[in-house]
Amino acid sequence: MGEANAIIHQHPPPQPPPPPQPRYDLPRQDLLADKRRRDFIDICVPLCEALIKADWQTAKHIIGSPEYLLRYSINENCETPLHIAASAHSNTDSIEFVRYLVGKMSRADLQLQNRNGNTALSLAAIAGNVEMARIMVKRNGDLPTIPNGENMMPLYVAVLFGNIEMADYLYEESQQMNGPGWTPINRSWVFLKSIEMDFFDFALKILEHHPLLAQRGNGLCALARKPSAFNEIKPHYIRSIVNSIFHLKAESVDNKAVQLLREIWTSIEEKPKAEIDTILRGPIALVDGRQTYPSRVLFVAAETGNTGFLVELIRRYPDLIWKRNENNQSIFHVAVSHRHEGIYNLLYEIGSMKALIIPVKDLEGNNMLHLVGKNAEKTRLPHVSGAAFQLQHKLLWFKEVKSMVPPLYIEKKNNDDLTPYELFTKNHKRLVTEGEKWMKGTASKCMVAAALIATVVFAVAYTIPGGYDQETGFPMFLHNGPFIVFVILDAISLILSSTSILVFLSILTSRYAQEDFLESLPKKLLVGLLMLFLSIVTMMFSFSVSFFVIYRHKFIVIAIFISVVALIPIVSYAQLQYPLVKDVFSSTYRSRAHIDDVPPMEKKPTRGVDEGQRG
Numbered sequence: 001m002g003e004a005n006a007i008i009h010q011h012p013p014p015q016p017p018p019p020p021q022p023r024y025d026l027p028r029q030d031l032l033a034d035k036r037r038r039d040f041i042d043i044c045v046p047l048c049e050a051l052i053k054a055d056w057q058t059a060k061h062i063i064g065s066p067e068y069l070l071r072y073s074i075n076e077n078c079e080t081p082l083h084i085a086a087s088a089h090s091n092t093d094s095i096e097f098v099r100y101l102v103g104k105m106s107r108a109d110l111q112l113q114n115r116n117g118n119t120a121l122s123l124a125a126i127a128g129n130v131e132m133a134r135i136m137v138k139r140n141g142d143l144p145t146i147p148n149g150e151n152m153m154p155l156y157v158a159v160l161f162g163n164i165e166m167a168d169y170l171y172e173e174s175q176q177m178n179g180p181g182w183t184p185i186n187r188s189w190v191f192l193k194s195i196e197m198d199f200f201d202f203a204l205k206i207l208e209h210h211p212l213l214a215q216r217g218n219g220l221c222a223l224a225r226k227p228s229a230f231n232e233i234k235p236h237y238i239r240s241i242v243n244s245i246f247h248l249k250a251e252s253v254d255n256k257a258v259q260l261l262r263e264i265w266t267s268i269e270e271k272p273k274a275e276i277d278t279i280l281r282g283p284i285a286l287v288d289g290r291q292t293y294p295s296r297v298l299f300v301a302a303e304t305g306n307t308g309f310l311v312e313l314i315r316r317y318p319d320l321i322w323k324r325n326e327n328n329q330s331i332f333h334v335a336v337s338h339r340h341e342g343i344y345n346l347l348y349e350i351g352s353m354k355a356l357i358i359p360v361k362d363l364e365g366n367n368m369l370h371l372v373g374k375n376a377e378k379t380r381l382p383h384v385s386g387a388a389f390q391l392q393h394k395l396l397w398f399k400e401v402k403s404m405v406p407p408l409y410i411e412k413k414n415n416d417d418l419t420p421y422e423l424f425t426k427n428h429k430r431l432v433t434e435g436e437k438w439m440k441g442t443a444s445k446c447m448v449a450a451a452l453i454a455t456v457v458f459a460v461a462y463t464i465p466g467g468y469d470q471e472t473g474f475p476m477f478l479h480n481g482p483f484i485v486f487v488i489l490d491a492i493s494l495i496l497s498s499t500s501i502l503v504f505l506s507i508l509t510s511r512y513a514q515e516d517f518l519e520s521l522p523k524k525l526l527v528g529l530l531m532l533f534l535s536i537v538t539m540m541f542s543f544s545v546s547f548f549v550i551y552r553h554k555f556i557v558i559a560i561f562i563s564v565v566a567l568i569p570i571v572s573y574a575q576l577q578y579p580l581v582k583d584v585f586s587s588t589y590r591s592r593a594h595i596d597d598v599p600p601m602e603k604k605p606t607r608g609v610d611e612g613q614r615g
Helices: 002-011 035-054 056-064 068-071 080-086 092-103 120-127 131-137 152-158 164-173 184-196 200-209 213-218 218-225 237-245 257-266 273-283 299-304 307-316 318-322 329-338 349-357 367-372 386-404 418-427 429-460 481-509 519-553 556-565 566-592
Strands: 285-287 290-294
Touching: 002 080, 002 152, 035 056, 035 068, 035 080, 056 068, 056 080, 056 092, 068 080, 080 092, 080 120, 080 131, 080 386, 092 131, 120 131, 120 152, 120 164, 131 164, 164 200, 164 257, 184 200, 184 213, 184 218, 184 429, 200 213, 200 257, 213 257, 218 257, 218 299, 257 273, 257 307, 273 299, 299 307, 299 329, 307 318, 318 329, 318 349, 329 367, 349 386, 367 386, 367 418, 386 429, 386 519, 418 429, 429 481, 429 519, 481 519, 556 566
Parallel strands: none
Antiparallel strands: 285 290
16 A cells, blocks of 8 residues: 555646636836845835825836836736826826826837736726826727736726726727627627616617627616616606696606617517527526526516516517416516515506416415515515514515405415415514514603603693792692693693503503504504604693793793704604604505506507416
C-alpha cells in the first residue's frame, strides 16, 4: 500500500489545464513591479489621490513631466489616469481635464482596458458622463464597439446603470446597434435590460430598427413582471373636474409600456398558433426533477398582479383565458392564490364562461376556494396594521371568492381530504394566535389610558373650579355659562371613557374564534378607539373651559393661549391613531374585492375548442 502511494505521489494524475485568462488590452504595468515600488509610491499614489479628489491641477502637474503615465497602470486594477477621470463627477473642470488627457493620447491608448475589461468609455457610461464620452468617441470611433470582460458593450452598461441620456448617445454612435461586434444576442440584452429599467421609449426605438427582437419572447416576459408600468395614466385633477362638469369624455392615454406591448404582440400575432404558444410558454427548466416553465408569460403576469398586461393580451387573443400551467391552474387560479383582485375581477367581465373556469382543480385536487386557504403568507398585506387585520383581510378574501364559487364546490375536498374552509383554518392557526395577541395587547393599552381619563374626570367633577358656597353648598360659578359647559363636558368625558373601558374589556374576554376577526372584534376595537378619542377631546375641552373660567378676568391672554395649546394632545392623538382607525374602518365597512377601475375588456372571450389547452 505504501509503495502504491509513493508511485501515485511520483506520478500524479493529470490535472485539467487552468481556465484561459481573458486577454485584455491592458496598460503597461512597469510601475506595479516590485523593483519599481519606490516610483509607484512617489508617482502613482499621489496621482491617484489627486484624481479621486478631483484635484485636476495637481494631476496635470504630476502627468506633465512623465507623460508616459497616460499609458501606464497607476493602480492595482490596471487603470490609466483617463479611467479614473472618466468616472469622476461631470463638471466643467473634469470635462476639460478629460479633453486634456485625450489630446495627449493616441487612438490605441484610448482602447486600453483595466482588469475588468472596461475601457475609459465603459466607465464613463457607468457614471453617465456623456460629454466625456463625446470627447473620447470623437478621437476613436471604435470605442463603442469594445466590450468589457463580461462581453457587455458600453451601450448595455449605460442602460444597466440607468443612464438613458448616455444610452441614447451610444445607440446613435453604434449605428443603431448595427456596427461591428453587434449580434442578435447582445442586441436582445440591451432590449431586455431597457424594459427592465423602464426605458420604454428607448425599447420602442430599438424595436423600430430591430423588429425581430420582439419575436424572442423575452420582452413579453420582462413586461409581464412590471405591473406598475401598466398603471392607467390619470388626467390632471383640474381636467377631471372640467370633464365632470361639462360631461366630457376623458381622452384615453396609453403609456409607453402598453405601446411597447402592442408592438411586440403585433409582430407575433400572425404566427402559427403552436409558435405563439411556444413564445408564451418560454424555455423549459427542471425543478425537483419535474419540467416547468419559469418564464411562462401569462402566469408570470398573473403571479405579479399585472392586470393591465393581461387585459391587453386577452383583448387581442381571447383564448388565453383557457390556458393552464403545469399544475393545471388558470391565470385566475394563480391570481386568487396571490390575492390579485384586479385579475380576479376579470371573471365578472367574461360572463357565463367563468362557470367553466372556476370549478377547475389543480393536480392536488384544489379548487379556486382551496387556493385562498392554501396561501398563508403575509407578503400581500404590508399596509395592514397588525396580525388581526391581516387575518380579517384574508377572511374577507375567502368570503368574496366563496361567493363566486358554485355551492357544490364549497365543500369539495382536495387530495388531502380537506375542504376549503378546513384548509384555511389549518394554514392560518398561527395567524389567529398572533391576531389574538395583537388584539389583546392593543385593547389592554387603550383600556389603561381610558381608565386614567375616567379617574381624572371623576375626581374633577367634585373639585370644581371656584369651589362651593359654604352657606348653600352650590358651586360658586353655578350661574356662569362657561362653568355649565365645563360640567357637561366633564360628564360626557367620564361617560365616554367608561364606555371605552367596557368595550376594551369585552375584547379581552372574547372567545377569539377565527370568525370573530371578520366583524365582531374589529367593530369592537373601532368603537373603543372612537370612544377613547372623544373622551380625550371632551376632557381637554373641559380643561380649557375651566382654565378660562378661573383666569379670564385678570389673565385673559394667558387663558386664551392655554385653551389653544390644549388642542395639541387632541391633534397628536388623532394623527398617531389615524392609520389604525382608518385600517379598521376600511377593513370592516369598505373592504371589497372588486376594483372599479379594472380596465374593461372590449372583446368578449370566446370559448376555446379545447377547454384544457395548455399555454
